[in-house]
Amino acid sequence: DTGVSQDPRHKITKRGQNVTFRCDPISEHNRLYWYRQTLGQGPEFLTYFQNEAQLEKSRLLSDRFSAERPKGSFSTLEIQRTEQGDSAMYLCASSFAGARNTEAFFGQGTRLTVV
Amino acid sequence: AQKVTQAQTEISVVEKEDVTLDCVYETRDTTYYLFWYKQPPSGELVFLIRRNSFDEQNEISGRYSWNFQKSTSSFNFTITASQVVDSAVYFCALSEYNTDKLIFGTGTRLQVFP
Numbered sequence: 520d521t522g523v524s525q526d527p528r529h530k531i532t533k534r535g536q537n538v539t540f541r542c543d544p545i546s547e548h549n550r551l552y553w554y555r556q557t558l559g560q561g562p563e564f565l566t567y568f569q570n571e572a573q574l575e576k577s578r579l580l581s582d583r584f585s586a587e588r589p590k591g592s593f594s595t596l597e598i599q600r601t602e603q604g605d606s607a608m609y610l611c612a613s614s615f616a617g618a619r620n621t622e623a624f625f626g627q628g629t630r631l632t633v634v
Numbered sequence: 635a636q637k638v639t640q641a642q643t644e645i646s647v648v649e650k651e652d653v654t655l656d657c658v659y660e661t662r663d664t665t666y667y668l669f670w671y672k673q674p675p676s677g678e679l680v681f682l683i684r685r686n687s688f689d690e691q692n693e694i695s696g697r698y699s700w701n702f703q704k705s706t707s708s709f710n711f712t713i714t715a716s717q718v719v720d721s722a723v724y725f726c727a728l729s730e731y732n733t734d735k736l737i738f739g740t741g742t743r744l745q746v747f748p
Contacts, residue, residue: 550734552734552735552736554736559740559741560740560741561638561725561727561738561739561740561741562679562725562736562738563738564735564736564737567733567734567735574733575733575735608677610679612679612736614734616734620734622669622681622684622734623681623734623736624681625671625678625679625680625681626678627676627677627678628677628678630677
């Protein structure tokens with residue numbers, strides 16, 4: 520296992536289309552996070568899972584956004600009816616929370632461009 | 635509310651110069667973690683260091699060193715003898731103790747010229 524993997528790396532879509540991104544965390548990590556990063560800004564927290572349970576969602580996550588982690592392993596982030604303002608880098612991270620928490624390890628991100 | 639401020643938007647240095655990246659944070663939590671991440675042009679955030687709020691000892695790792703001062707809510711990062719490969723955007727971040735949810739600053743872009 521070489522780290523957090525995200526697919527696709529780049530996505531160009533027309534406004535109004537739906538898109539789905541996938542994140543495969545480090546295998547033994549039970550926590551998985553989604554962040555969004557726009558140009559010139561730091562990543563902003565969107566949501567996180569512990570195993571399959573979605574424990575927190577940011578107010579940034581409008582009802583057009585949905586995230587799942589059905590078996591506590593990989594996760595998907597879907598954006599419905601995309602808008603130009605959704606153009607950003609979507610980053611996934613994972614960590615282990617237990618007797619000794621690890622830091623979060625990030626994937627290379629999915630860059631979304633809405634035209 | 636939690637907040638991380640990185641006042642330096644961009645820093646340019648010549649190779650072999652030392653450079654310090656500033657980070658100031660705000661939190662009402664008594665227990666928290668502080669982080670530095672590096673983001674090279676490839677886009678992946680690379681973990682550099684994590685410190686918990688109870689550990690104010692400074693840390694050195696090779697050419698990197700960190701100065702944590704709770705009294706001034708600062709967690710500054712120094713690169714000694716900078717190299718071209720250090721060119722990247724550096725983010726300081728803060729997390730709550732229980733969730734590991736990260737609050738990032740806006741980043742400092744470091745350019746090291748040969």
